[in-house]
Amino acid sequence: MIPESAFSPLVPPSGTGCVECDAAGGWWVHLRRCVLCGHIGCCDDSLAKHATAHAKAAGHPVIRSFEPDETWFWNYDTSEYFETGPELAPPQSHPVDQSVPGPASRVPADWEDLLGAP
Template sequence: MRYDATVIDPTVPPSGTGCVECDEVGGWWLHLRRCASCGHIGCCDNSPAQHATAHAAVTGHPVIRSFEPGEDWFWDYRTDSFMHGPPLAPPLHHPLDQPVPGPRGRVPADWRSRLNP
């Protein structure tokens, strides 16, 4: 399988087990996304802060991969479409005991009303 090595680095590990920016400020997320260029973990667009998309906009890193268990899809912001990509360095998802939404202890009771459509 061929892929654009200028935007996907399959050797870089993820930056952690949760959204980098949400963890810094005590926020929470619905789902997690992994930058295929640098491994940055950010929250999805349904999450209140949308850090994965913000990371792509600031850095120019155009491809993300789901960081959810059982999901292996890639998304290309340049084409607004799913794409195929290579196997990435492990871990491929957040810990199985990490709840969705997460992380444990920081999700408000009314979280559903705070999601972006």
């Protein structure tokens, strides 16, 4: 169970993309949402791993997938996975038409090589 002190159901997401990647003109693979402050960061499959960095720096250990049709949660402190969790302020994911990886205009042609994909 996700502790009530670990999430805020009224806080909307910070945007539709990774905050730090957007600021730097970067790109991401998948997005994660901090369930306490709404920060959107990129996943650990992304080069920058901003969601994990935010969790550690801010002390906000619980994230939710910010991908369409995904409702799972992860607690970095306990390494626990949850299929479902508390209802959060909308939207629940980035726009369905947003590319993955994204944003499309910033994803390099050799993105799979950069990530070390086989």
